[in-house]
Amino acid sequence: SQQGEEDPQALSIQEGENATMNCSYKTSINNLQWYRQNSGRGLVHLILIRSNEREKHSGRLRVTLDTSKKSSSLLITASRAADTASYFCATVKLIIQGAQKLVFGQGTRLTINP
Amino acid sequence: EAGVVQSPRYKIIEKKQPVAFWCNPISGHNTLYWYRQNLGQGPELLIRYENEEAVDDSQLPKDRFSAERLKGVDSTLKIQPAELGDSAVYLCASSLGTLEKTQYFGPGTRLLVL
Numbered sequence: 001s002q003q004g005e006e007d008p009q010a011l012s013i014q015e016g017e018n019a020t021m022n023c024s025y026k027t028s029i030n031n032l033q034w035y036r037q038n039s040g041r042g043l044v045h046l047i048l049i050r051s052n053e054r055e056k057h058s059g060r061l062r063v064t065l066d067t068s069k070k071s072s073s074l075l076i077t078a079s080r081a082a083d084t085a086s087y088f089c090a091t092v093k094l095i096i097q098g099a100q101k102l103v104f105g106q107g108t109r110l111t112i113n114p
Numbered sequence: 115e116a117g118v119v120q121s122p123r124y125k126i127i128e129k130k131q132p133v134a135f136w137c138n139p140i141s142g143h144n145t146l147y148w149y150r151q152n153l154g155q156g157p158e159l160l161i162r163y164e165n166e167e168a169v170d171d172s173q174l175p176k177d178r179f180s181a182e183r184l185k186g187v188d189s190t191l192k193i194q195p196a197e198l199g200d201s202a203v204y205l206c207a208s209s210l211g212t213l214e215k216t217q218y219f220g221p222g223t224r225l226l227v228l
Contacts, residue, residue, distance in 0.1 A: 041221055045217065
């Protein structure tokens with residue numbers, strides 16, 4: 001079963017605007033990751049935030065994590081047409097033998113209009 | 115550096131037919147994953163390999179699905195016989211280790227079962 005749930009399921013904004021996507025999860029995690037998937041392509045890792053971190057930046061991306069609310073948000077600033085894609089959060093928890101398991105949400109489909 | 119390679123990219127078969135997908139991970143990556151992604155959903159893990167050993171196949175429908183990773187490099191995922199509900203994108207990913215290691219995804223194989 002999938003743990004992360006993204007909100008909204010779809011988002012359409014004008015180029016240059018900021019886009020915010022949210023992810024909620026149910027159980028405790030070790031870290032949370034965000035991935036991007038362009039149409040017909042594989043997933044690309046964007047950013048990882050650990051459970052003891054509250055905010056992380058990477059270029060135009062800003063990720064926050066609130067473990068008390070079991071939620072995370074991904075902010076893309078100054079959006080570009082090339083940002084059009086589906087964005088997935090993936091929660092990570094340790095399983096047996098120290099390995100990690102990624103559980104993906106359903107994704108947010110982001111469309112940037114020129 | 116070459117990414118994860120998958121073939122074929124597309125496959126159309128009739129139900130009850132067998133089908134196989136091939137994956138070549140990034141050189142040196144000892145961990146390999148097979149995911150299934152249904153339309154509008156996030157990927158779901160089917161099986162994870164550490165070198166040549168399948169260490170997590172709890173989500174693999176073993177009555178019709180099988181996988182192997184000979185010599186701990188390339189991997190093949192097979193479905194026999196295929197059912198209509200198997201139509202999906204099958205993604206392969208690899209990583210160097212598992213604990214907090216970024217997974218690199220291939221472009222996927224889009225399967226349509228008629």
